[in-house]
Amino acid sequence: MAITVTPIPGLDPAVNDVRLRTAALINAEILPNEEALWRTQRSGELDGDERERARHRSIELREEIKAKVNEAGLWAPHLPEEHGGMGLDFLELAYMYEILSYAVGASALFGIAAPNSGNASVLVKYGTEEQKRKWLLPLIEGEMQSGFSMTERDHAGSDPRSIATEAVREGDEWVINGHKWFTSNGIDADFFIVMCRANDPSGELGATGQMTQIIVPTATRGVRIVRGIGIFGHDTSDHCEIRYEDVRVPVENTLGRVGEGHQAAQDRLGAGRVYHCMNSVGQMWRAFDLMVERSLTREVHGGLLKDKQFVQGFIAESYMDVQSARLMTIDAAQKVAAGSPDLRTAISAIKVFVPAAFHRVVDRAIQVWGGAGVSNDLPLAGMYLTARVLRIADGPDEVHKILMAKNIVHHFETGEGWNFGA
Numbered sequence: 001m002a003i004t005v006t007p008i009p010g011l012d013p014a015v016n017d018v019r020l021r022t023a024a025l026i027n028a029e030i031l032p033n034e035e036a037l038w039r040t041q042r043s044g045e046l047d048g049d050e051r052e053r054a055r056h057r058s059i060e061l062r063e064e065i066k067a068k069v070n071e072a073g074l075w076a077p078h079l080p081e082e083h084g085g086m087g088l089d090f091l092e093l094a095y096m097y098e099i100l101s102y103a104v105g106a107s108a109l110f111g112i113a114a115p116n117s118g119n120a121s122v123l124v125k126y127g128t129e130e131q132k133r134k135w136l137l138p139l140i141e142g143e144m145q146s147g148f149s150m151t152e153r154d155h156a157g158s159d160p161r162s163i164a165t166e167a168v169r170e171g172d173e174w175v176i177n178g179h180k181w182f183t184s185n186g187i188d189a190d191f192f193i194v195m196c197r198a199n200d201p202s203g204e205l206g207a208t209g210q211m212t213q214i215i216v217p218t219a220t221r222g223v224r225i226v227r228g229i230g231i232f233g234h235d236t237s238d239h240c241e242i243r244y245e246d247v248r249v250p251v252e253n254t255l256g257r258v259g260e261g262h263q264a265a266q267d268r269l270g271a272g273r274v275y276h277c278m279n280s281v282g283q284m285w286r287a288f289d290l291m292v293e294r295s296l297t298r299e300v301h302g303g304l305l306k307d308k309q310f311v312q313g314f315i316a317e318s319y320m321d322v323q324s325a326r327l328m329t330i331d332a333a334q335k336v337a338a339g340s341p342d343l344r345t346a347i348s349a350i351k352v353f354v355p356a357a358f359h360r361v362v363d364r365a366i367q368v369w370g371g372a373g374v375s376n377d378l379p380l381a382g383m384y385l386t387a388r389v390l391r392i393a394d395g396p397d398e399v400h401k402i403l404m405a406k407n408i409v410h411h412f413e414t415g416e417g418w419n420f421g422a
């Protein structure tokens with residue numbers, strides 16, 4: 001079914017226009033082609049030549065749709081105009097993303113697939129002109145892929161202070177050693193942004209071990225992709241375990257200043273969390289529509305599902321979940337756009353609330369669809385796994401709850417109450 005979008009009263013007409021044009025593309029070009037666009041990624045359905053033809057057709061189709069997105073001026077909405085994007089601010093993005101993520105995989109067709117989009121934003125903010133020319137432009141133009149390599153197998157990802165990957169300066173080079181895992185897009189990436197502790201024992205930096213991001217091309221000697229980690233019962237995935245063994249890259253590959261790595265990661269992850277919530281809202285909207293649509297036609301025990309009170313409960317609860325997740329995400333996006341001082345509380349709140357609400361909505365939609373709900377014929381099973389992962393990725397929920405509580409308590413300790421209107 002098509003997404004139903006009309007202008008939001010009181011919203012900037014330019015943003016309403018972006019929403020309507022995005023919905024038009026989603027409804028006319030992407031939803032009717034979802035099967036052909038992503039079919040070859042569902043293993044086991046096609047054999048031999050048929051599979052190869054479907055793969056070619058899906059690649060062609062993706063390129064055709066990307067061209068239409070470009071023509072419509074909707075490409076890379078998160079990037080500044082001078083870097084080929086739309087230059088939307090966070091609030092405008094929230095209003096656009098909830099529509100485009102209604103369709104499976106559509107964000108990639110609008111030039112905003114993670115982790116490339118996050119890496120592009122970090123390169124825009126921290127990259128030198130040379131780094132932008134070498135890494136950012138090909139990333140934006142889709143000629144290169146990238147990964148963000150921070151989490152380590154043997155240290156808690158929840159606690160960034162535990163990172164042990166080391167970059168030691170030798171002359172004009174960094175020598176990197178470390179063991180990362182869950183580096184997404186690792187199979188296709190042409191380069192990684194690697195979070196390291198930088199040491200320069202004989203230089204002015206000293207052996208300080210300050211957090212630093214370094215760009216490492218995948219083809220560099222010593223970068224060893226150990227495996228795509230199998231997840232949720234699948235044999236492999238593009239979330240990779242990677243060993244960096246005496247990897248040498250020029251010091252010009254330092255992204256930002258030495259010691260700025262933690263701040264750059266926070267910038268990236270803060271923005272990423274809001275993007276993930278915006279995407280989740282669009283997918284919840286889709287799951288909600290699928291659930292209600294099915295309830296109108298599926299007959300069980302002498303009546304339609306829509307008339308059964310269990311299902312009416314699902315519909316009402318899901319409406320509340322989608323709308324509250326949506327409004328909290330828009331509120332957080334507004335705070336990011338305005339640079340609100342309590343931004344981190346709002347971002348942590350959606351990081352915890354939205355994936356959980358997403359999980360509940362998809363779970364109900366799967367239940368209403370019965371066996372079909374867990375099949376690959378519908379996008380629900382994939383959404384379910386995404387929602388589960390989001391409770392861990394971007395920092396697990398517990399860490400965000402602790403941060404929220406600390407921020408809130410701090411206000412009270414300094415004699416203020418919490419200002420929900422700020």
Ligand SMILES: Cc1cc2nc3c(=O)[nH]c(=O)nc-3n(C[C@H](O)[C@H](O)[C@H](O)COP(=O)(O)OP(=O)(O)OC[C@H]3O[C@@H](n4cnc5c(N)ncnc54)[C@H](O)[C@@H]3O)c2cc1C
Nearest residue numbers: 148149150151156157158182183184392393394395396398
């Ligand atoms: C599909 C997927 C994709 C990912 N992509 C990337 C990527 O591209 N790049 C990258 O660098 N990383 C990536 N990650 C890694 C992700 O960021 C980490 O898994 C996450 O930060 C948690 O770290 P951890 O797995 O080491 O869990 P740990 O830090 O070991 O934490 C385990 C659990 O402990 C609990 N916990 C943690 N702290 C506390 C506390 N203070 N109090 C109570 N309980 C606590 C939480 O329940 C948490 O889930 C990805 C992960 C997944 C699953």
